[in-house]
Structure formats: structure tokens, C-alpha cells
Amino acid sequence: MAASVRLLTRRVVRLCQRRFNVTCVSGPGQQSCRGFSDAAGDRSTHFGFETVPEEEKAKRVYKVFENVAQKYDIMNDAMSFGIHRLWKDALLHIMHPQPGARLLDVAGGTGDIAFRFMDYIHSQQEKQERLRVQSMQTPSWQDISDKYSTEDEGGPQESTAVICDINKEMLKVGKQKAESMGVSAGLSWVVGDAEELPFDDDQFDIYTIAFGIRNVTHIDQALQEALRVLKPGGRFMCLEFSKVTNPVLARLYDAYSFQIIPALGEVIAGDWKSYQYLVESIRKFPDQEEFKGMIEDAGFYRVQYYNLTGGVVALHSGFKL
């Protein structure tokens, strides 16, 4: 009850702040406006290389992912030659979750991170089991009967993963994947907006957002929400496309992105424009250092980043203390 009242007041305060913010950003080619106009309608942001009003961006992004949801995984494999799997595996390795951890995977759509999380936890659990069994290789009959009675409780802490995404189509695809792989246990699928998560404070041990944050209209709000829902000691981890540092690789990467990827999108998914948006939105996202600064501004500590594949992808990590 108290938590929801707090949530409500926070939302009202944020709403008031937006209304009374008088300065407005002028996009290229637009009239710059000063005055007491309602700022929310005049602020614009980028949608790929296009400039659009802020409210429109969320709608357009929704449309993009609605269109590509069915072919999302196939396209990921085709565009990255399967390397995206390595990136996601790297995220899990650096995360190194322990049994009992609660994960919130935002913009988790088709569930790749959550599935890997559950696998990792299970293999960790098995490893721990094996170590434990090894250390008591010759138990007494009393120990054995004790073990039988505790096994039914299913372990002291259950690891769960919550997959949150604003787009119902992506969640649908993810759920189908889970069911066909038979790994639905411990997973929850929730529709929600990264800028306004439908969860209470201090809920999760780990918050991940993989290749999703560049689609959010207000990244700073998403970061603040991440801080809010994490438990103290919780870890924020973000996998996202970033700036390639090596100039030769950068040119190859640009050429590949703009020449090949939209064409692939047309052939595989029948949708050129969504993939054009994808490669443009990567260019508009802040680089590694700038994003690190934004995460620190939101209130995270020990923020660091790891460059993967020469900077094509960066993994940012921070802690709530």
C-alpha cells in the first residue's frame, strides 16, 4: 500500500516537472521556440537519423519491433553471423549470477538473456551440488535421510527471472520460445515501460537491458528506474552497440551496417525500414565514456565498461550501493 502511494506521488511529481519545464529543444530545421508554451509537445528527439516529436518516438519504435518480432532471432543471427550469442554469453559470464538471484531483464522481449540466466543458475546449482556431494562422499544413514526430506522443498532460494518488455509481440515470441524449449519454470513475462517500471523499489539483484536502451526515449529515466528497482548491492548491466575505436574496423562496420543490413532485413523479414532505423539508432547512441557518465549521474557506483568485438558492443556495469 505504502509502496504504491510512493509510486503514485513520484509519478505526479515527474508529470509536474515535465509541464513546467519551459525551455524546449529545437531539432534541425525547426523553429526554436522560447516562451511559455507547453514544452512536452515541442520537444523532439531522434528516430534514427530522423527528428521526431518525443511522443512519436515510442510509437514508432513499438511499430518497428511489432513488425520484426517474428523474424527477430533469425535476423540477429544473420546480421551478426551468430556473434550476438557470444556477446550475450559474455554478459552472463561477467554477471556470474549465483543461485537465489532475482533477475529483471528489461526490453528482454524474446528472452535470450533470461534463458541464459536460468541455464547458468542451474549449472551453478549442479556444480554446487556436486561439490557438496563430493565433500560428504561417505555420509551416515542419518545424513542421507535428512537429505531426502529437504530435497522436496526445492532448495532454500529459488532463482527467478522477470522479463519485461513494452512490446507484446516480442513477449509473445519469447513465451513461445520458452514453451517450445520447455524452460518456462521460474520465468515471468511482464509488459512494462523501461521509463516507468511496474515494480516496487528494491526488488531485484540484477537488472539487465540488452540492446534495448537505445530505443528508449528518455535514457536517464530508464537508468533512474533501474536504480530504484534494484536492491542495495544490486548490479546494473547494459549490453549495447557502441562506438568502434579502430578506424579501419569502423569503416568496414559502417559499410556493412548501411549497405548490407537493411538489404538483409528486406530479404529475410520483408522490412527494409525497420533495419534502416536499427543501424541509424546505433549511430545516435552515446559512446562508451558518455554512457558511463550517464550511468554515474543516475547514481550508480563502480561503473565500468568492457568493449566486445572491438567496440561494436559495449557492456556497461554499475552497482547500487
Next chain:
Amino acid sequence: MVSVHQLHSSTSDFSQGSYDGLYPGHIPTTPLQKAVLAVGSGVAALQNPYRHDMVAVLGETTGHLALINLRDRMRNDPEGYEILIERPRIRLSTLDLSRMASLHDGSFGREYLRFLEVNHVTPDSRADVKFVDNEELAYVMQRYREVHDFMHTLLGMPTNMLGEVAVKWFEAAQTGLPMCSLGAVLGPLRLNIRQLQTLFTSLGPWALQNGRKARCVLSIFYEKRWEQSLEDLRQELNIDPPPIIPGPSNKRAT
């Protein structure tokens, strides 16, 4: 290196009324992108022939020379020139179906309507042209797509597999579009022995011969000829009536 910042993504809903490129739906592409599209769409279309969008993309990316040739033929024909100026589009919304239904049997309009009804097709299912970088050629491509159903009516071919292959052979001979030639070569792979026999002995040669000798089918202003009798129109176009009409089979290819 291409200046990539010029490749803005157009708005996807046309209610905004603005678009990049030379015509609504146009996506400008570099030669490399066209090559990727051509190869990719070819593979995709072969794997799944029901992906009409891939067939369309293949046609657009490989048809440049043939489209120029077609456009020039249209320009040299007075009626074709009229079409290039007026740019009529064939849509259900632009066709006056009740008037066409009231025309006498044997008229082009009535037979076309009958064709649509019997084969359960609609003229609205043609994809828009996206990758042709000249708006006049894009119109020629669009007209070619939309005239396809008229071809069926003129040739008397149903929309089953054999009928479609026959029309493809005719179109390949007429237009020279590589996509038609590809379809003409690969289409027979999906026919059974009896159909292949019909194709190679009577339908095929008839389609090819007529494709070569017929007047350019894109140069006919069909929308002004609904009342004209079908036989008359065939004679004007120098098309012989079909030797056989392939009966409707269970396999329907739209």
C-alpha cells in the same frame, strides 16, 4: 564511400504526406545494396515461391534494362505515351465494378470481372515498387504488375500453376524482364508430367510466339476499353486465342 547520412528512413505511414526518394514507397539503394537484394531475394523466392514480395524485389533489382526498353516502346506508341502521361492505376477503388458487370458477355470488361470472380483474385494484391531509382521506370514496373491480371484475361489462362507458367512465358517473351525469364524457367519445375506435356507441346510455343508478335501489352489503355469485345482486342493486339484452357486444379497460385 557512400555518404550514409543521406539515407534517411522514410516515415512509414503516409498520412504524414512526406517521403524521401522519388515517389511514395521509394527506397534509394546503392549498387551494392541492389546486388545483395537481387541475390537474397532470388534465394528467398526459390526457397519459398509464395513470398511474392521477394519475387517483386527480384524483378525490381534486375529489370533496369528491360524497363528502359519497355518505357521506350511505350513512348513510341501513341496510346502507350498517353499512359505514361496519365499514369492510371488499377485498384478496386478505381474500377467501376457495377458498370463492368452490366456489360455484355464477351466484352473485355465483363470477361475481366469474370476472371476475378472465378479465380478469387483482387487487383489490390500487387506490391508497390520500392527499389527502382527512376520514377517513370517505377511506374512502368507498377503498370506491368497491375496489368498481369489483364494478361490472364486476354490469354484466357486461369490462375492455376500451368496457367501462371503460360502467362510467365508470354511475359518473358514480351518484356524481357529477367525475373519473368527466371520464373519461366523455374515455374515448370513444379508441374506434373501431364502439365509439362501440355506446356511443351501446345501452350508453351503458343505463349512464346504470341509474346513475340503481340503489340506491347503495356501500351494499351485497358481502362478505356471495357466495352470492346475480347476477340476484337485480341486481334488488335495480334494475339491468337489459346489452343487449350488448362482446367482449374487444386493447386492455386495467386
